[in-house]
Amino acid sequence: xxxxxxxxxxxxxxxxxxxxxxxxxxxxxxxxxxxxxxxxxxxxxxxxxxxxxxxxxxxxxxxxxxxxxxxxxxxxxxxxxxxxxxxxxxxxxxxxxxxxxxxxxxxxxxxxxxxxxxxxxxxxxx
Numbered sequence: 226x227x228x229x230x231x232x233x234x235x236x237x238x239x240x241x242x243x244x245x246x247x248x249x250x251x252x253x254x255x256x257x258x259x260x261x262x263x264x265x266x267x268x269x270x271x272x273x274x275x276x277x278x279x280x281x282x283x284x285x286x287x288x289x290x291x292x293x294x295x296x297x298x299x300x301x302x303x304x305x306x307x308x309x310x311x312x313x314x315x316x317x318x319x320x321x322x323x324x325x326x327x328x329x330x331x332x333x334x335x336x337x338x339x340x341x342x343x344x345x346x347x348x349x350x351x
Contacts, residue, residue, distance in 0.1 A: 226335065226350040230260025232291075234344040237270060248277040254344065258291055262326060262351075263303060265293015284310050287347075295323040307336050307347070317349055 234256040241250040252273040257266050271289025278284075287307040295301045301323035309315035315336040319329055329351045339346040 226333075228260060229262040229329065229334075229349045229351050230258045230264070232256050232258045232267075232347040232349065233341065234271075234347060236344045246279065250275040250277075254289075256289070256344075256347075258293065260349075262296045262329075263291070263293060263301075263323075265291045265303075268292050268302070282310060282312065284308075285315065295325045297325045299323060299325065301326065305349075309336075311338070315347075 234254045236252055236254050238253045239250055241248060252275065253270045254273065255267050255270055258264060268290045271287060273285055273287035276284045285308065289305055291303045291305070293301070301321060303319050303321040303323070303326065305317050305319050307315050307317040315338070317334045317336045319334070321327060321330065332351045334349060334351045336350070337348045339348065
């Protein structure tokens with residue numbers, strides 16, 4: 226696998242509720258992607274919905290749309306849904322109008338998180 230891009234996530238707001246059976250956090254964010262295959266910005270805000278189990282495990286589900294340029298220099302958009310957990314890993318799925326990136330709609334992808342001040346870096350591999 227090779228790295229498609231890094232998304233630098235700047236967290237804007239976190240809201241949550243803790244119920245009897247689980248807790249829910251919704252984290253809104255903006256961000257900027259940089260990489261070989263894509264460079265651009267999150268359109269509006271993205272949201273990461275984090276669900277905690279009674280055992281203290283977290284399931285993450287982030288959704289966001291990016292606009293920028295692909296590896297061929299063409300303007301495009303990418304929608305990403307990234308699901309998983311820190312224990313089992315993160316699996317992004319994409320939808321794009323880029324001809325150059327369309328092969329990644331059906332490819333096996335993975336994502337990794339790294340901390341940064343004010344947010345995280347999401348590295349997307351394909």
